Amino acid sequence: MLQNHHIRRGSRCEAPDLPKVGPCGYSPESIVSCYGGGDNVFIDGIVVVVVEVEMFVEGFELQANMRILITGGAGFIGSHLVDRLMQNEKNEVIVVDNYFTGSKDNLKQWIGHPRFELIRHDVTEPLFLEVDQIYHLACPASPIFYKHNPVKTIKTNVMGTLNMLGLAKRVGARILLTSTSEVYGDPLEHPQTESYWGNVNPIGVRSCYDEGKRVAETLMFDYHRQHGIEIRIARIFNTYGPRMNIDDGRVVSNFIAQAIREEPLTVQLPGTQTRSFCYVSDMVDGLVQLMDGEHTGPINIGNPGEFTMLELAETVKEIINPKVKILTVENTPDDPRQRKPDISKAKELLGWEPKIKLRDGVPFMEEDFRQRLCVPKKA
Numbered sequence: 001m002l003q004n005h006h007i008r009r010g011s012r013c014e015a016p017d018l019p020k021v022g023p024c025g026y027s028p029e030s031i032v033s034c035y036g037g038g039d040n041v042f043i044d045g046i047v048v049v050v051v052e053v054e055m056f057v058e059g060f061e062l063q064a065n066m067r068i069l070i071t072g073g074a075g076f077i078g079s080h081l082v083d084r085l086m087q088n089e090k091n092e093v094i095v096v097d098n099y100f101t102g103s104k105d106n107l108k109q110w111i112g113h114p115r116f117e118l119i120r121h122d123v124t125e126p127l128f129l130e131v132d133q134i135y136h137l138a139c140p141a142s143p144i145f146y147k148h149n150p151v152k153t154i155k156t157n158v159m160g161t162l163n164m165l166g167l168a169k170r171v172g173a174r175i176l177l178t179s180t181s182e183v184y185g186d187p188l189e190h191p192q193t194e195s196y197w198g199n200v201n202p203i204g205v206r207s208c209y210d211e212g213k214r215v216a217e218t219l220m221f222d223y224h225r226q227h228g229i230e231i232r233i234a235r236i237f238n239t240y241g242p243r244m245n246i247d248d249g250r251v252v253s254n255f256i257a258q259a260i261r262e263e264p265l266t267v268q269l270p271g272t273q274t275r276s277f278c279y280v281s282d283m284v285d286g287l288v289q290l291m292d293g294e295h296t297g298p299i300n301i302g303n304p305g306e307f308t309m310l311e312l313a314e315t316v317k318e319i320i321n322p323k324v325k326i327l328t329v330e331n332t333p334d335d336p337r338q339r340k341p342d343i344s345k346a347k348e349l350l351g352w353e354p355k356i357k358l359r360d361g362v363p364f365m366e367e368d369f370r371q372r373l374c375v376p377k378k379a
């Protein structure tokens with residue numbers, strides 16, 4: 001039996017059943033052919049020089065470990081992605097984060113784990129690591145945080161993405177960018193397909209984020225075309241779930257925290273604007289399937305269930321606290337009036353679609369927020 005294993009630069013390989021003879025502890029005959037290259041791999045802790053990334057081993061299955069970098073891995077979606085990737089014992093996960101909106105607390109279960117590393121690093125600075133895959137999430141996502149220091153948001157999207165593409169190019173890693181439904185701006189097509197080019201204000205208060213992500217997408221495709229980098233682009237629609245910052249400012253976390261604190265739910269005017277909310281476990285499934293699949297994207301990942309903000313407030317009120325009031329308040333400029341993903345491409349190309357409805361996801365988030373706010377549910 002001849003098996004072909006693609007061993008990437010810096011990978012560790014496990015081959016516990018290889019016969020332990022020969023100078024390095026393993027039979028040289030087991031390695032039928034190796035050619036090119038010059039990388040080291042470790043077989044059962046022993047360094048084996050692999051002269052090419054393609055190695056053929058007769059009769060034995062080498063299980064190549066995957067070293068995965070997650071930028072922004074201390075944030076909301078990133079930390080759930082870490083949980084998912086750490087479930088696979090063949091994965092090593094490295095998180096880099098500057099903790100602007102993320103927290104070590106989101107990763108506390110993994111700190112000290114032998115397959116996990118956490119590095120304080122700002123992606124606007126170059127990074128030198130040996131990795132096989134890069135999930136590039138680093139960027140503040142809540143409008144209040146990305147507008148707080150817009151120049152830094154632009155730098156994170158542009159210089160951060162350039163640095164991660166440079167890293168991907170140097171080590172031959174595949175890179176996935178978490179882009180956003182905000183690239184469609186205030187969309188004139190509804191629902192949004194990936195072929196829609198969007199309606200974005202280039203000089204508005206949201207531009208640091210939406211134009212920043214559009215440039216990040218451009219950089220991804222230019223590196224792909226010019227340097228042959230393997231890229232994946234996910235256009236993420238509004239995602240919610242446990243571990244969102246309680247004072248994150250995004251609508252689902254605001255309404256849930258307000259309902260628990262018995263404060264009025266603040267619906268920004270007009271209240272008829274719509275969003276489509278995806279539960280975080282569905283989102284993580286979509287990202288992993290996109291990364292591991294064959295398609296560059298961009299691919300919309302989101303839940304097509306569409307709600308006005310008034311409907312969302314009514315839903316949260318009914319589930320969490322029927323006594324709270326709903327208050328209408330001023331909105332901010334350039335708020336998109338409608339948003340709903342067309343997910344035909346994700347269904348067809350990735351076999352992905354979300355499973356968790358808003359009504360089923362809100363109680364999970366309520367439980368997490370009650371714990372963190374120390375407000376137990378009344379009997």
Ligand SMILES: NC(=O)c1ccc[n+]([C@@H]2O[C@H](COP(=O)([O-])OP(=O)(O)OC[C@H]3O[C@@H](n4cnc5c(N)ncnc54)[C@H](O)[C@@H]3O)[C@@H](O)[C@H]2O)c1
Pocket residue numbers: 071072073074075076077078096097098099100101102103121122123124136137138139140141142156160178179180181235236237238239240
């Ligand atoms: N959650 C959503 O609804 C949503 C929707 C569309 C796109 N996205 C994208 O998904 C990604 C993650 O979003 P999230 O909701 O988890 O947000 P988040 O704010 O919880 O996480 C972002 C993480 O990136 C880190 N970060 C920010 N700037 C950095 C920098 N310069 N260097 C290193 N780390 C930095 C933050 O500290 C944080 O841990 C973002 O790229 C966001 O644009 C999210």
Ligand SMILES: O=c1ccn([C@@H]2O[C@H](COP(=O)(O)OP(=O)(O)O[C@H]3OC[C@@H](O)[C@H](O)[C@H]3O)[C@@H](O)[C@H]2O)c(=O)[nH]1
Pocket residue numbers: 141142143180181182236237238239249250251252254255266267268269273275309331332335336
């Ligand atoms: O308390 C609030 C907060 C927000 N809102 C409204 O709720 C809607 C959603 O606002 P959010 O701040 O949650 O998120 P937005 O959809 O505007 O932006 C998000 O889009 C996708 C991602 O890239 C980011 O996570 C974020 O930019 C907006 O219409 C906003 O006006 C309220 O009605 N009340």
